[in-house]
Amino acid sequence: MHLPHFLRVTRIIMSPVVQLLVKRLSISIIVLIGVSMLIFTIARIIPGDPARIALGPNATAEQVANLRDKLHLDEPIYIQYAKFVSDFAHGDLGISLYTNRPVTTDIAQFLPATLELVFVAGIFMIGFGIPLGILSARYRGRVADNIIRVVSLLGVSAPSFVWAVILMLLFAFFLPLFPIAGQISDTLPVPPRITGFLLIDSLLAGDFKVFASAAHHIVLPAFALALSGIGQAARLTRANMVETYDKPYIEMAQSYGFPEKRIANRYAFRPSLIPSLTIIGLDFAAMLGNAFLVEAVYAWPGLSRYGVQVILRKDLNAIVGTVLVISATFLVVNIIVDLLIAFINPRIRYAGRS
Amino acid sequence: MRRVMWILLSNPLSVIGLLLVGTVIFSAVFADFIAPFPSHRGAVVDFSNFNQPPHWPNIFGTDLVGRDLFSRILFAYRISLMLGVVVLAIAVPIGVTVGLAAGYLGGWVEFALMRLTDVFLSIPPLVLAMSVMGLLEPTLTNGMLAVTTMWWPWYARLVYNITRSESQEGYVLAAEIIGASRLHIMFREILPNCVPSIVTKMTLDLGFVILIASSLSFLGLGVQAPTPDLGSMVAEGGNYLPDSWWLTVFPSLAILIAVFGFNLLGDALRQILGGDT
Numbered sequence: 001m002h003l004p005h006f007l008r009v010t011r012i013i014m015s016p017v018v019q020l021l022v023k024r025l026s027i028s029i030i031v032l033i034g035v036s037m038l039i040f041t042i043a044r045i046i047p048g049d050p051a052r053i054a055l056g057p058n059a060t061a062e063q064v065a066n067l068r069d070k071l072h073l074d075e076p077i078y079i080q081y082a083k084f085v086s087d088f089a090h091g092d093l094g095i096s097l098y099t100n101r102p103v104t105t106d107i108a109q110f111l112p113a114t115l116e117l118v119f120v121a122g123i124f125m126i127g128f129g130i131p132l133g134i135l136s137a138r139y140r141g142r143v144a145d146n147i148i149r150v151v152s153l154l155g156v157s158a159p160s161f162v163w164a165v166i167l168m169l170l171f172a173f174f175l176p177l178f179p180i181a182g183q184i185s186d187t188l189p190v191p192p193r194i195t196g197f198l199l200i201d202s203l204l205a206g207d208f209k210v211f212a213s214a215a216h217h218i219v220l221p222a223f224a225l226a227l228s229g230i231g232q233a234a235r236l237t238r239a240n241m242v243e244t245y246d247k248p249y250i251e252m253a254q255s256y257g258f259p260e261k262r263i264a265n266r267y268a269f270r271p272s273l274i275p276s277l278t279i280i281g282l283d284f285a286a287m288l289g290n291a292f293l294v295e296a297v298y299a300w301p302g303l304s305r306y307g308v309q310v311i312l313r314k315d316l317n318a319i320v321g322t323v324l325v326i327s328a329t330f331l332v333v334n335i336i337v338d339l340l341i342a343f344i345n346p347r348i349r350y351a352g353r354s
Numbered sequence: 355m356r357r358v359m360w361i362l363l364s365n366p367l368s369v370i371g372l373l374l375v376g377t378v379i380f381s382a383v384f385a386d387f388i389a390p391f392p393s394h395r396g397a398v399v400d401f402s403n404f405n406q407p408p409h410w411p412n413i414f415g416t417d418l419v420g421r422d423l424f425s426r427i428l429f430a431y432r433i434s435l436m437l438g439v440v441v442l443a444i445a446v447p448i449g450v451t452v453g454l455a456a457g458y459l460g461g462w463v464e465f466a467l468m469r470l471t472d473v474f475l476s477i478p479p480l481v482l483a484m485s486v487m488g489l490l491e492p493t494l495t496n497g498m499l500a501v502t503t504m505w506w507p508w509y510a511r512l513v514y515n516i517t518r519s520e521s522q523e524g525y526v527l528a529a530e531i532i533g534a535s536r537l538h539i540m541f542r543e544i545l546p547n548c549v550p551s552i553v554t555k556m557t558l559d560l561g562f563v564i565l566i567a568s569s570l571s572f573l574g575l576g577v578q579a580p581t582p583d584l585g586s587m588v589a590e591g592g593n594y595l596p597d598s599w600w601l602t603v604f605p606s607l608a609i610l611i612a613v614f615g616f617n618l619l620g621d622a623l624r625q626i627l628g629g630d631t
Contacts (some may be wrong), residue, residue: 027472034473042489150367153621157561157614159569161585162606165592169603173596289480293569297592307481308573311488323485327477334476 017342024338028331035327036320040084043316044077053314054097067097071316084320093324094317098310103321106306111325112196113183114295114302118287120199120222125229125283130276132230133237138264140242148234155231160290164224164297171220178220181299185213221298225290229283236279240272274341281337285330361626371618378612382432389425397580405598415600418590423600426582427608433577434584434612437498438563442556445502449509450552454540456510457517468514474507480569487575497576501566505559512555516548550627557623561616568609584609 043050051067052059071094072080087094093103129152136148155163172180183198184190191198191205199218202210244250245268253263295304303322310318362368386392390411400420408415414423456467474482486500520526521544529539568585570576577583584605591601 027469030469031472031476034469035477038473039477039485042486153617154610154614157565157617158606158610159565159572159585161569161572161588162609165588165595165602165606169596169599285476285478286480289478289484290569292480292484293572296573296589307484308575311484311575314489319485319488323477323481326481330476330478 017339020342021335021339024335028335032324032328032331036085036088036324037081039320039323040081041077043320044080049073050314050316093321096310096318096321097315098306098313098318103318106318107303107321107325108196110301110303110306111329113198113300114288114291114304115329116197116199117218117222117225117294117300117302118284118291120218121226121229121287121291122280122284124223124226125233125280125287128226129230129233130237130273132234133272133276134241134264134269136234136238137241137245137268138260140238140245145238149238152231152234155227156235157231158228159293160225160228161293161297163227164221164294167220167224168297179217183214183217183301184210185217188213221294221300224297225287225294228290229280229287232279232283233276237269237272237276240275241268244268244271274345277337277341281334284333284337288326288330358623358626362622365622367618368622371615371620371622374611374615375619378431378615379435381428382435385425385428385432389422389428391422391425394421394425395429395580395582405594405601407598408600414604415598417587417601418594423587423604426587427584427605430582430584430587430605431608431612433494433581434564434567435560437494437501437567438560440498441501441505441563442559444498445505446509446552446556448502449506450513450545450548452506452510453513453515454517454544454548457514458521458540458544459536467510471507471510471514474504475511477504479504480566483566483570484573484575487570492575492578494577494581497567497570500570501563504566505563508559509552509555512551513548516551517544520544520547554620554624554627557616558620561613561620564609564616565613 049064049068051064051071051073055063055067068074072083075083084094091104093107095101096103096106099106132148132152136145136152139145168180171177179185188210189207191201191207191210194201194204198214199211202208202214241264250263250267253267254260258267291300291302292304292307294300295302296308303326306318307322309315310322362372381388385395389395391398398419398421400416402420403412403416404420405418406412406416406420412422412424414427417423417426452467452471456464456471482504483500486503487496490496490499517540526539526543529543534543564584567576568583568588571583571585572589574586574589576585579586587605588602588609591598591605594601
């Protein structure tokens with residue numbers, strides 16, 4: 001108990017969770033460097049002159065030459081990459097040829113709306129997917145189980161834009177319960193931008209009317225985005241729990257007459273939580289991509305329209321920047337998921353603490 | 355094989371899966387004969403009959419230039435399936451080779467190959483395909499290329515995991531002792547044990563390739579007009595909701611049915627062959 005101070009510090013530093021964090025962070029940095037090289041190379045080896053494409057057929061040869069010079073296109077690719085890295089280290093991703101603004105400004109403007117959508121979808125995914133999986137496993141082989149299994153398989157079986165369109169048709173047109181598009185009612189004032197997340201900004205401004213409107217607007221798109229994740233989470237939770245149900249300690253709990261509900265929620269579910277969390281981390285990546293589809297349907301002012309526009313216009317700086325930021329977000333979320341797993345997994349949490 | 359078929363047929367869900375997949379494949383192959391208006395796969399215009407709700411003989415209605423939606427959906431299935439087969443035919447051998455090499459050889463090969471796989475896996479699949487597709491010209495060939503670049507890492511990861519555990523088995527050690535070459539051990543000893551998992555994943559993936567390809571064309575980065583495509587049909591019809599609902603509902607359901615069928619079948623195969631994906 002009364003360890004010398006320095007020993008306690010080394011214990012914290014060497015604790016398994018910290019070691020894991022360090023390992024994860026270093027691998028993520030390697031991966032992020034790889035992603036930047038990959039996307040940078042793809043962007044540079046395309047046929048055709050990006051400067052010419054960006055300026056259009058009416059630009060003069062001089063204008064094209066100027067832009068090529070500005071984008072360092074006439075230099076060898078490794079020098080271009082080195083320049084890109086040194087700019088990136090200064091927080092500069094170059095100028096977007098589409099908006100004529102720094103790419104970082106554009107991304108800072110559009111990313112929060114996308115992240116807000118993805119986070120709410122993530123909450124739906126956990127809040128619906130895991131309980132459905134638990135129910136399905138508890139009533140395995142019975143009607144409830146079969147219904148949940150078919151529904152979650154259906155959820156996985158359509159791209160997000162199909163769900164977006166179907167939900168919009170059902171719950172915005174047929175039953176007008178939710179607004180059709182947008183992030184907030186046009187008549188309401190937009191709260192001052194602090195975090196960029198409308199749900200949080202409106203609360204910070206103390207404007208509950210705006211918050212209610214924003215919450216009302218986000219339900220359908222977030223649910224459309226979450227549906228395949230809900231299906232995934234439910235299927236995986238069920239599969240793992242069914243496996244756990246065969247273990248002797250469950251049989252023991254059952255023979256002691258423990259309530260079925262408690263067995264399901266505590267003893268059978270706990271070991272399945274970790275694989276479920278892992279898949280949630282992976283699904284987050286899929287949702288960052290699928291947000292592009294849902295945003296297009298619901299006219300959501302996120303990164304989607306920007307992303308599609310810059311891709312169609314072959315706006316090199318903006319494409320590289322967008323892909324890098326999305327990948328970095330994904331890596332950060334996965335590190336958080338890994339830490340969460342390390343934290344709830346007693347085998348990792350208590351390791352080395354004998 | 356007979357045992358597999360018997361188990362498949364004894365489960366109602368997998369029978370539905372088989373039927374759905376069979377119907378989709380059949381209608382894709384024989385689209386020329388089933389479609390009431392085979393010429394509507396191309397740039398045909400029939401303004402006297404445009405944007406009509408479902409009626410006979412256009413059972414799914416007609417689109418904005420008067421083409422029969424049902425016929426176009428059948429031909430869209432053909433293109434989606436073809437795309438799926440080609441993508442898997444390229445992606446699976448690449449992924450399997452990478453996974454085998456990384457899992458069996460270990461050392462720096464493992465480090466380099468698996469980090470490369472991680473790089474691909476950490477870009478959201480749709481974003482990676484979109485970037486490739488957007489930077490190249492949006493054609494069918496480039497669409498296949500774009501989807502292939504995002505598909506092989508999943509097979510690399512799958513085969514890598516199996517190879518790692520199989521490498522510890524006695525039969526691999528035995529082969530090593532009698533002096534079998536590394537290539538022989540990788541492809542003749544370990545690979546056959548990966549096949550059930552690979553087959554299961556391929557069945558599931560045929561559905562998912564259709565899903566991703568339709569997502570790309572939904573964003574305008576896929577197969578271009580006048581080639582019929584489920585994703586672009588939904589995108590086009592989305593502007594005419596809710597009045598012309600058939601423009602979006604039928605192509606959406608077409609995607610759902612095809613992918614659902616492959617998923618049901620893949621799930622059944624997973625239970626029988628025991629592949630973990």
